[in-house]
Amino acid sequence: MIADAPLSLLAGFAALGGAAIGSFIGTVLVRLPVERSILTGRSACDSCAVPIAARDLVPLLSWLALRGRCRACSAPIGVWQPGCELAGAVIGAMAVLLAPLGLAVPAMIFGWQLLLLAVIDARHLWLPRALVALLAASGAVWLGWQCWQTGTLAPLWAGLAGGALGFAMLWSVARGYKMLRGRDGMGGGDPPMLAAIGIWVGPMVVIGTVIGASLIGMAAALLALLARRPVAADTALPLGSLMAVAAWAIFLVAGHG
Numbered sequence: 001m002i003a004d005a006p007l008s009l010l011a012g013f014a015a016l017g018g019a020a021i022g023s024f025i026g027t028v029l030v031r032l033p034v035e036r037s038i039l040t041g042r043s044a045c046d047s048c049a050v051p052i053a054a055r056d057l058v059p060l061l062s063w064l065a066l067r068g069r070c071r072a073c074s075a076p077i078g079v080w081q082p083g084c085e086l087a088g089a090v091i092g093a094m095a096v097l098l099a100p101l102g103l104a105v106p107a108m109i110f111g112w113q114l115l116l117l118a119v120i121d122a123r124h125l126w127l128p129r130a131l132v133a134l135l136a137a138s139g140a141v142w143l144g145w146q147c148w149q150t151g152t153l154a155p156l157w158a159g160l161a162g163g164a165l166g167f168a169m170l171w172s173v174a175r176g177y178k179m180l181r182g183r184d185g186m187g188g189g190d191p192p193m194l195a196a197i198g199i200w201v202g203p204m205v206v207i208g209t210v211i212g213a214s215l216i217g218m219a220a221a222l223l224a225l226l227a228r229r230p231v232a233a234d235t236a237l238p239l240g241s242l243m244a245v246a247a248w249a250i251f252l253v254a255g256h257g
């Protein structure tokens with residue numbers, strides 16, 4: 001137990017940091033689609049526009065204390081903001097507790113970026129190019145770090161192979177669908193997103209990511225059918241969100257390869 005104490009302490013700190021990052025992700029989620037500045041300007045209630053006081057900006061705790069309602073007008077705040085904060089905290093803690101040795105920090109950096117892309121895609125069916133590019137760039141830094149650590153170029157080749165395979169797989173599926181059906185069946189941001197994921201995880205995990213995302217998508221469609229929600233062949237699923245969840249889960253337990 002004593003030996004476990006530092007790890008649980010680290011996980012606690014990672015969860016706190018993750019909640020704060022999740023709070024920022026919630027802000028980006030609200031502001032990016034309406035092109036408001038992300039770094040300046042105070043947060044305000046979506047309903048009454050009253051600025052939110054500092055004491056009401058504590059991740060998760062404020063939402064719980066206010067029971068999910070604005071202090072000024074009692075309008076529901078919604079679950080996206082606390083959801084992002086909770087997910088950010090869980091990613092931080094799980095990266096410390098579950099990631100293979102030496103992968104905790106990359107798992108966090110990878111996970112928080114995927115969380116941001118996943119929530120934007122889930123809410124808007126949109127994968128902003130700049131954020132996908134950031135995921136790819138941070139993946140390249142991670143590859144460089146691994147090359148330096150191992151003294152070989154093998155991680156670089158794996159990352160390039162993963163990126164190329166990820167893009168080619170989804171691009172060819174999208175082309176095939178368009179040739180058969182005469183319309184787009186996939187968001188244009190999906191192939192670049194899987195390419196960016198591939199840089200991080202390598203070709204084997206890219207394949208696992210596609211399989212995992214398909215399984216989660218099918219499970220979600222099945223649940224929707226059971227709940228008697230309408231599901232059609234062209235009901236849009238946020239493929240980017242599904243890939244984000246699958247890729248991070250596999251990275252967390254298996255690392256990259």
Ligand SMILES: [Zn+2]
Nearest residue numbers: 045048070073
């Ligand atoms: Zn309000």
